[in-house]
Each structure stands twice: as structure tokens, then as C-alpha cells.
Amino acid sequence: MGQTKVILGNPVDYLTSLSPENPVLFFAPHALQAKAAVFIGGFPGLVTYAVKANPADAVIENLAAAGVRGFDVASPFEMRLIRRLVPDAALHYNNPVRSVAEIAVAVDLGVVSYSVDSMSELNKLIAGVPASGVEISVRFKLPVGGAAYNFGAKFGATSELAVTLLRKVAEAGFVPSLTFHAGTQCGEPRAWASYIHEAARIARSAGVTIARLNVGGGFPSQRSKAVTPDLQAIFGVIETVTTEAFGAERPALVCEPGRALCADGFCVATQVKAVRDGAHVFLNDGIYGTLTEFASVGATDCVQVISPLGEARVGAQVARPVFGPTCDSIDSLPDGMPLPDDLAEGDYVLFHGMGAYTTVTNTRFNGYGDVSVVTVLSLMS
Numbered sequence: 001m002g003q004t005k006v007i008l009g010n011p012v013d014y015l016t017s018l019s020p021e022n023p024v025l026f027f028a029p030h031a032l033q034a035k036a037a038v039f040i041g042g043f044p045g046l047v048t049y050a051v052k053a054n055p056a057d058a059v060i061e062n063l064a065a066a067g068v069r070g071f072d073v074a075s076p077f078e079m080r081l082i083r084r085l086v087p088d089a090a091l092h093y094n095n096p097v098r099s100v101a102e103i104a105v106a107v108d109l110g111v112v113s114y115s116v117d118s119m120s121e122l123n124k125l126i127a128g129v130p131a132s133g134v135e136i137s138v139r140f141k142l143p144v145g146g147a148a149y150n151f152g153a154k155f156g157a158t159s160e161l162a163v164t165l166l167r168k169v170a171e172a173g174f175v176p177s178l179t180f181h182a183g184t185q186c187g188e189p190r191a192w193a194s195y196i197h198e199a200a201r202i203a204r205s206a207g208v209t210i211a212r213l214n215v216g217g218g219f220p221s222q223r224s225k226a227v228t229p230d231l232q233a234i235f236g237v238i239e240t241v242t243t244e245a246f247g248a249e250r251p252a253l254v255c256e257p258g259r260a261l262c263a264d265g266f267c268v269a270t271q272v273k274a275v276r277d278g279a280h281v282f283l284n285d286g287i288y289g290t291l292t293e294f295a296s297v298g299a300t301d302c303v304q305v306i307s308p309l310g311e312a313r314v315g316a317q318v319a320r321p322v323f324g325p326t327c328d329s330i331d332s333l334p335d336g337m338p339l340p341d342d343l344a345e346g347d348y349v350l351f352h353g354m355g356a357y358t359t360v361t362n363t364r365f366n367g368y369g370d371v372s373v374v375t376v377l378s379l380m381s
């Protein structure tokens, strides 16, 4: 991926003056910093950033500039990235499965918090990490809905196992905490409420006062023009329910959003390569590129279409099959995407809210995926 430092006004200015033939990811630092301010101002605890959503230097640097001081890292690569860009930041290593070699790197880089969801992995931590002042958060799961897909399928202990793990964490001299992940793109405040109540029950059954409750990521970004996610409502429920559930034993709160922090700071401009026989739309980007998540989370409808000269296409919306550029037949966008009926070859289709899980999963399959990143003052024209 190329990175250009050129600052232009907005995507439409760029597209009409340079007519790029490859997808372009536009980045508006002020939009990213504004979202960080919403979290830091609204969330009743420590805001950390889940680096995997978008590890670009510019993203990390702008979040640090906006006041983010903690980072959820999943690998030695991510730890070193944060140590290089924000040397004094708190590293929270919340990938619950680690090799012995990875644990050694974490100790060396001064990780202050780990999460765990199994006895075998807890034993590895106890053997490899000096306990003093280091937190271990037990990650548990619940069968709750409201998210785009189920995060409990891969990680999270049952409540019963969580009780046993939490006791053992405390006995081994680590700072005992609990954590969960409600599932990505979760717009349902009640999901957090159920998890927080369960956390209080687990702590009580274990007879352990937890230091912190990390309520994970999963906060929603805007993926539909009709629904603006209500982050303040989710923050409010987290605040109220934590007091209600824990009373005098109330732990400090931590969150680790990925998507909701970085999605809105970016949009992707793709180009229409062809409208085959007036029906099938072929874009220069697809599910092997920056649109990967459309297959698992669904397509965004925050879409803007312009002609090569920058005129808005305002025709009636019609659902059409839309394909990515590779020769693989699964490279198609789901469910007949609504696009204006005056759409034509050469037009640009802009998808907004595309900062998360786009660059990281972009591939060079079939020779596509040459995405450049361009910094702009504003994402809207």
C-alpha cells in the first residue's frame, strides 16, 4: 500500500483531479480525533484502542494525540508498534492464547495486563510472568445477541470456569480482573448490561474483589444512513449497571474499542470497471480487498456515487449484483447492493465508515489490492 502525505480538501477533489484507477482509502485525522474525544469524554473509565482494527502509524499517532494512553495488543508485532509510536503507553495483551516465546516478548516489553480464558494458558502466564503489579483479566462469555457475529464462539470461559480461574489468578498474586467482548458492531446496550451482571456474580462466587472490569470492544460504528449508533446510551448503561451490580465493590472500568474508534475516520473510493450488459456492476475492489467485512458483517449503505467529473449520481436506487475485480466467484458483495440507476462505467463508488478491518485484511489476490491511503481535511465534499 502506498502512503501519501499530500493533504487535499476532500475525496471528490482528489478523485476528479487525479482519476485514480486503484482503490483509495481517504483518511481524515480530525474525524478520528473527534471520535476519540467522544469515547474519552463519555466512557466512564479508561479508553484503550484495539490495535488490530487499524494499525496504521497515522491512526495510532492521532489517537495518542487525542489522549488515548492504553492499547489492546494481540501479538509481539503490535506491542513493538506501540512501543515505537507511543513509548509510555499501557500495553494490554488480550489475545487469550499465546506461545511461550510470545509471553517472553510481552514481559520484556513491559505488558501490564493480560487476559485469559483457560487453565492451560493461565498456567503458562503464571510460569512466565512475574506477578507483581501485573493484571490478569479472566475473559468469560455469555450467549447474548445484538452483535454482528458471535465472539463467544472462539474465546471466553464459561462462568463456572471463570470462577475457578479468577480464584487462581488472585492466589498467584496477580491483580484479578474480569473481561468480556460483547461481539463486534453490537448496537444493543442490554448486551453490556447482561455481561456486567454476570461479572459481578462471577466475582462474588469466587470471593474475589476485582480491580477492573474491561467491557471489551464491540461498540458500533455507523453502517447505515438511517441508524446513528447511540454510544452515549451504551456508556450510560455501562455506568449505571456497574454501580447496580457491584455496589461498594465497584471495579474501575476499561474499554477497548477497535471499530467504533477508527471506522468513521476513513472512506474508501472504488471505481466501476464495467457494467456488464447493463446489469452486473464490477468494482475495482471487493471482498479480497478493503470490502472483506461485507461478507461477514454486511454491506454499509453509507454510499456516495459520483461521475468521473464529480457530479453526484442521484438516480433511483436499484439493487444490483455487485462483484469485486478478481476471478473468484465468491468475490461479490452481498444481497444486491442498492446503487443509483444512472451509475456508469468509470464512476466512483465511495463507502463511508471504512477505517476498521479494511487495510489489515486487504490481499493482493489476482494482483489487485494496490490501495493507496490519502489524507484529506474532510471526508465530505
Ligand SMILES: *Cc1c(COP(=O)(O)O)cnc(C)c1O
Binding pocket: 050, 052, 053, 072, 094, 095, 181, 183, 184, 185, 216, 217, 218, 219, 256, 257, 258, 259, 260, 356
Ligand atoms: C477485536 C477485539 C476488540 C475490538 O473489537 P471491535 O469490535 O473492533 O471494537 C477488543 N478486544 C478484543 C479482545 C478483541 O479481540
